[in-house]
Amino acid sequence: MVRFRISAFSDEYSPNLDEQIEGLLANHVRMTELRNVDGTSVSDLTPAEAAEVRRKLDAHGITVSSIGSPLGKISVTDPMEPHLDKLKNTCELAGVLGTGRIRMFSFYIPDGKYEEYRGEVFDRIGKMLDAADGYGVQLCHENEKGIYGDTPERCAELLAEFPGRLGCVFDPANFVQCGAKPFPDAYELLKTRITYMHIKDALPAGTIVPSGMGVGGVPEILSVLNLTRTGDFVLTVEPHLRVFAGLDKLEAGQAHTALGNAYATASEAFAAAVEHLRWCLPRNSQSL
Numbered sequence: 001m002v003r004f005r006i007s008a009f010s011d012e013y014s015p016n017l018d019e020q021i022e023g024l025l026a027n028h029v030r031m032t033e034l035r036n037v038d039g040t041s042v043s044d045l046t047p048a049e050a051a052e053v054r055r056k057l058d059a060h061g062i063t064v065s066s067i068g069s070p071l072g073k074i075s076v077t078d079p080m081e082p083h084l085d086k087l088k089n090t091c092e093l094a095g096v097l098g099t100g101r102i103r104m105f106s107f108y109i110p111d112g113k114y115e116e117y118r119g120e121v122f123d124r125i126g127k128m129l130d131a132a133d134g135y136g137v138q139l140c141h142e143n144e145k146g147i148y149g150d151t152p153e154r155c156a157e158l159l160a161e162f163p164g165r166l167g168c169v170f171d172p173a174n175f176v177q178c179g180a181k182p183f184p185d186a187y188e189l190l191k192t193r194i195t196y197m198h199i200k201d202a203l204p205a206g207t208i209v210p211s212g213m214g215v216g217g218v219p220e221i222l223s224v225l226n227l228t229r230t231g232d233f234v235l236t237v238e239p240h241l242r243v244f245a246g247l248d249k250l251e252a253g254q255a256h257t258a259l260g261n262a263y264a265t266a267s268e269a270f271a272a273a274v275e276h277l278r279w280c281l282p283r284n285s286q287s288l
Contacts, residue, residue: 034068172217
């Protein structure tokens, strides 16, 4: 049986690291996928700054599940060398922060010309993997609308091109936004290659909602994982829920009827996202 490890993008609680730590502890989450710290992308930190982040996290018993980097989130026609420099810095920071994983993307494709740029995408990712291998770090590709690996089929292409080297971050909501069906279609195609998941759900039109309230199949996927996987499996909560400044002035019933996925504060949205994930976990599952 699998043991689910709950992580979260703590920068959605607050941009401030100390407050991120408070938010994680308040919601009983002991892992974070670090993305931004005090307004700076983790990939742009210096080793000394990363060491201070690690010191604060260690003091509260919080570990880093992965670095939520922006690597690969540029146009496939943009210069690559500066991006490789950023990758190498991020790999060094991963060692400082105590994680062996870096989330990355497969480049925005101009005008939907996926086939035309396929070779360039593969070449770039190959160079990124070569660099990461030198640091003993695993790059994990996330599906996202507009990049090469946005659909389940193109994600499968990438993973087949780099077998055993490129990890897979499965994001149900991002698949919904690309017109794909996360479960069972995308899951069945990618199930043996999924490294970890981002917990985010969406309505058919693409609006992000708490997990279990959309068509992302989050409860179904977790049920299957619970039966088919063993060992630890990371679930990173990525709220992406709207914070509506005037919500507190509306009556509670009105607020959610009118706005659906909106919350009065970022802390409320974060708490709701974590709580909904826990509701989606199979009853007999183990989680930490």
